[in-house]
Amino acid sequence: MAGDLTYMVTAAPGLEDIVVSEIMSKFPQAWIRAQMRGRVLLVTDDPWESLLQLGCIDNLYLHLGWLKVGPHKADLPDLTSEIASLAFPEFPLLTRPNGKTMAIVNASRSGRHTFSRFDAAAAALEGLTLGRGYVPGTKDAHDLHFRLDILGQDALFSLKLTDAAFRFRGQRSFSRAALRPSVAHALVWLSDPREDDVFLDPFCGSGTIPIERAAYPAVSITGGDISPAAVQTATQNAPEQVEIRLLDACDLKEIPSGSITSIVTNLPWGKQIAKDEDLDALYCRFLAEAKRVLAASGRAILLTDRHEELAEACRMAQMQCRALYTISLHGMLPAVYSVTHGN
Numbered sequence: 001m002a003g004d005l006t007y008m009v010t011a012a013p014g015l016e017d018i019v020v021s022e023i024m025s026k027f028p029q030a031w032i033r034a035q036m037r038g039r040v041l042l043v044t045d046d047p048w049e050s051l052l053q054l055g056c057i058d059n060l061y062l063h064l065g066w067l068k069v070g071p072h073k074a075d076l077p078d079l080t081s082e083i084a085s086l087a088f089p090e091f092p093l094l095t096r097p098n099g100k101t102m103a104i105v106n107a108s109r110s111g112r113h114t115f116s117r118f119d120a121a122a123a124a125l126e127g128l129t130l131g132r133g134y135v136p137g138t139k140d141a142h143d144l145h146f147r148l149d150i151l152g153q154d155a156l157f158s159l160k161l162t163d164a165a166f167r168f169r170g171q172r173s174f175s176r177a178a179l180r181p182s183v184a185h186a187l188v189w190l191s192d193p194r195e196d197d198v199f200l201d202p203f204c205g206s207g208t209i210p211i212e213r214a215a216y217p218a219v220s221i222t223g224g225d226i227s228p229a230a231v232q233t234a235t236q237n238a239p240e241q242v243e244i245r246l247l248d249a250c251d252l253k254e255i256p257s258g259s260i261t262s263i264v265t266n267l268p269w270g271k272q273i274a275k276d277e278d279l280d281a282l283y284c285r286f287l288a289e290a291k292r293v294l295a296a297s298g299r300a301i302l303l304t305d306r307h308e309e310l311a312e313a314c315r316m317a318q319m320q321c322r323a324l325y326t327i328s329l330h331g332m333l334p335a336v337y338s339v340t341h342g343n
Contacts, residue, residue, distance in 0.1 A: 003045040005089055006033055006063040008158050011056055011182060013038040014327030018186045019056045026053060036151065038328075048161060055185030055215055058167045061147055061158035062091060069155045073115040076123040083127025083157060093144065093159065102137030103128050103144045111152040124148045124157065173233050174206050179266050179303075183329065185212040190324065190336060191264050191301045193218065200224070200293070202249035202286070203265045207234030210242045213264065224249065250285035252293055260293045263300035270305060270332055279306055283313035287339070291317045296341060305334040318342045 011019045019040050020032055030044035041063055044051075051060055067082045069075060088094050105128070107121035124146065128134040137143065145160040168174075169181040179187075187209060193199075193216040201209040204223030213221050223238065224247025225231050235244045247254070249265075268282065283306070290300055304310055307323075314321035325336045 004043050005045070005048070005091070006041055006043050007048065007051060007161075008039055008041050008061040008063045008156065009051070009054060009057040010039055010059045010061070011186070012058070012180070012327050012329060014325050015056060015183070015186045016040055017325070018189055019054070022054055022056050022189055027051070039149065039156070041156075052162070052166070055212060056182055056189055058180065058182050059160065059162045060166075061160050062089075062093075063156065063158050064088060064146075065157045067155040067157060068153055069120075069150055070153070071111070071113050073113075073119060076115055076119060079120070079155065080123045080127040080130065083124050084131030086127075086131065086157070088132075091159075093161070101132070101134045101144060102142045103132075103134040103146060104137045104139065104142045105146045105148055107148040107150065109150040111150065113150070117150070120148055120150055120155075173237060174208070178206050179208050179329075181208055181212055183303075183327070184208040184266075185215070187264050187266075187301050187303060187336065188213045188216070190338075191262050191299065193262070195219075197221075197262045198260050198295075199262045199264070200255070200260045201265045202247055202252065202263065202289075203267060204234055204244065205230050205266070207237045207242065207244060209264050209266065210234075210244070211238055214239050214242050250282060250289055252289045255293045257292050258295050261295050261298045263290055263294065263298070263302075265300070265302060267302050267304040267306070267310070269303075269334060270330065279309045280312065283309045284316050287313040287317040287319060290339070291319055291341065294341065298340070300337075300339040302337045302339055303334050304337070305332050307335060310337060314339060 016035050023042055027044055030042050033041040033043050065086045069079050105121040105124045107117040109117040147158045147160055149156040195217040197218040199213050199218050199221045201223045204210055204225050207223050210221050210223035221242045223234055224245045226248050231244055231246050238244050320340050320342050322338045323335045324338055326333050
């Protein structure tokens with residue numbers, strides 16, 4: 001359709017299906033051109049600024065070309081020639097007034113190649129210089145920021161549309177081992193947010209998950225943490241519709257039984273864990289409380305890499321536990337779980 005453009009969005013590897021679900025829900029006229037590790041290509045005629053409402057993405061790019069690249073350093077001049085001859089679409093950021101446009105290129109590379117990602121970035125920048133008249137910029141001084149993703153013999157070339165602050169959704173304070181907002185939003189999206197939700201994150205840390213839940217209507221949104229410092233930070237971060245409370249996730253005595261429809265939380269795991277912390281006991285106590293406060297039709301979406309501990313805690317609480325996705329975070333592979341009342 002006239003006016004359609006291709007965009008690339010990036011996300012934590014493993015979240016691609018969730019990103020596609022969000023795209024198709026919020027932009028039903030769009031179609032998915034490709035899906036690969038940490039990246040989704042979509043085609044739409046919607047204004048690019050409207051795509052910024054996608055909460056599960058880290059960054060947004062205008063896709064400019066799907067090229068081929070050989071495995072050897074001697075093949076890079078061909079990449080330079082291909083980029084030099086690319087026909088760019090009509091797009092506001094690419095239509096600049098007369099004068100020298102400063103450009104930079106960042107590259108990533110996976111597969112067997114005899115060149116580095118820096119070699120590839122330099123070849124792409126040379127193509128922009130030859131074909132578009134751009135001049136090399138710097139990290140701190142540039143007009144356009146391009147991205148080159150080399151995946152085996154394929155090369156995706158894109159223009160970055162989001163700034164450095166977008167990935168972290170502006171100015172927030174983050175506690176140690178806090179989730180990126182995009183990952184938190186993906187957990188919220190998996191919970192199927194509804195207007196009648198009574199929502200709880202009992203390990204909220206700096207409040208990232210309840211803040212992302214606030215993007216959708218709810219009866220109430222509560223974040224809690226046992227750390228007074230975390231509660232203070234989360235309170236400073238959270239919008240007014242989010243209540244932040246000092247809570248012990250293993251003793252939710254202030255929360256009535258059966259009153260919560262949705263729990264979404266990042267359980268203690270990985271770098272969040274003190275060496276002497278007994279996760280078996282903590283998970284068992286938390287799941288017992290989660291079962292008590294969850295409504296009969298309620299569900300918990302939990303993130304952890306402590307798979308055996310969670311499985312045992314669910315067994316002890318007589319709750320059903322199902323792994324949904326494994327994602328790549330900080331060099332580790334935690335899984336997203338759906339936990340519901342047993343039959």
